[in-house]
Amino acid sequence: MNTRRTGTRRMSRHQIACLRLGLVCLSFVTYLWICGHWHRSTKWEILVDVLAESLGHPNFSNIRIYERDLPQHSLPRILYREMERPRYVFFANAVNGLGWNNVLQEQLLNAHLAHLSQRAYVFPDFTPSDHPPFPDKLPNGSRHLLHIPMNAFLSGPVAGGALSCDSKDHLLRRAVSEKWWDVLCPRSEVVVLNVQQTMLEILLDAASDGKEILTKWVHKLASISDPCVRVEGGSVFDYEFFNSDRLLSIWPSYSESPILENFAWSPLITAALFRNSHLFSADPPPPFLTPYEAGRTYGFTRFLPLPVSEQPISGLLAIHVRRGDYEAQCMLLANSGAQFCGWNALGTLPRSKYPLEPQIPTQLDMSDAEWREGGTLHHCWPSPESIVARVHTVRQDAVVIRGQKLKKLYIATNGDPVWVRNLIQMLAADGWDNVSSSFDMEFELEERAVAQAVDMAVLTAAEVFIGNGFSSMTSNVVQTRLAGGRDRRTINFW
């Protein structure tokens, strides 16, 4: 009896073991099937855009594949338990068509807001309608806008990169592309927040201060448990906000954000800097601009992203000379008594409401009346003579204050080529080893689409910088330089 009973027990244990093994195998196969199925059914195809091709637009197909295959884009959602399901926020009506720098400044702050709200940020493509770098008119006269993937510009957290530099961040918190949002968040599951209504609800208006806007929106977004939130009907941080000093009280929180601290230019931009590095330095390119041969899965990862925290390019002074259509804009600004915009105002003006230490020195010690009369124009639309004089002073100060010997000069500009050539001659006569400009850059097709950001990467990487305080491009360079830990005294204005 005992023996038989033991036998029976042994038999059943054996059976149970088999059964368990079977179950484990079965669930493993099911898991693989679900993963595979999910993978197949959610991976979007990279389609050929015939119209874009006919206009000669680059298709960024390697970057598109890279974006599609970001690790956070392939996790099978149905395997999450409810608690673990990631949460997202999509700012559907953030400004997009305007210039790249208006778009960028808002994307970065929205990403910071998403981060504080414990939601993954959703990043869109950039579709330039102002100053498109390629023709976009079809033969019948309608426009077919150029589409540039975010990862052609950037590699940091705002474009789906890691939120921490050791990559030990939570995958589910990383930004996702708008395409992946479409997969994850069908309309029926989306909670919609209208910007105007929400502002009424949380007691914000057009005069609210930046810190208050940020805090209240964080609270609102974090209080919603639904995974998919779409903010529409306007911008949380709109164009007027960026041109007011209401922005500045966000800086203490934003300057410590992983969004800004881990900001990096894309490998496409690193490649362009490498090809043109003779313009910036007589030395061989530094390691962070040198090709990286190990990971060749995607053509463009032969170069690494360029984090703003890299060492500056020694001996380089880079200046932003905004011209082109800017004269009329400068007149407008002068007539309205405008002050520096965006992050340019960081501690620059004695009149600033938020004197953050240490201050960025400027030439702006003028009275309001003087400022209105000639100050704005002088700083917004400087003459070639005043550019030469300012560059001279900044070079002298660099030696005196920090012992920096500046030798090469790079001019990021959209000016008339003849005017720029004349300026280069005047500057070269003042004793620079070498003076070059945006017109000397050699680009491949895809790089040409992001040429403005390539210039910004040079302005960020230079040892010393002079910019235009009224320009959002300069403002974005100011924030990336500060993010990279550059000394504030290396940031100057006309």
Ligand SMILES: *[C@@H]1O[C@H](CO)[C@@H](O)[C@H](O)[C@H]1NC(C)=O
């Ligand atoms: C993208 O452009 C390249 C080069 O012009 C071409 O070889 C490739 O087939 C294009 N891919 C797509 C998906 O359009």
Ligand SMILES: *[C@@H]1O[C@H](CO)[C@@H](O)[C@H](O)[C@H]1NC(C)=O
């Ligand atoms: C112009 O041509 C494009 C491409 O064939 C088409 O999609 C678009 O609707 C046309 N626009 C007009 C106004 O006919």
Ligand SMILES: *[C@@H]1O[C@H](CO)[C@@H](O)[C@H](O)[C@H]1NC(C)=O
């Ligand atoms: C500037 O540098 C380029 C490339 O190194 C060189 O070809 C050119 O002659 C230099 N120009 C001057 C004025 O030194």
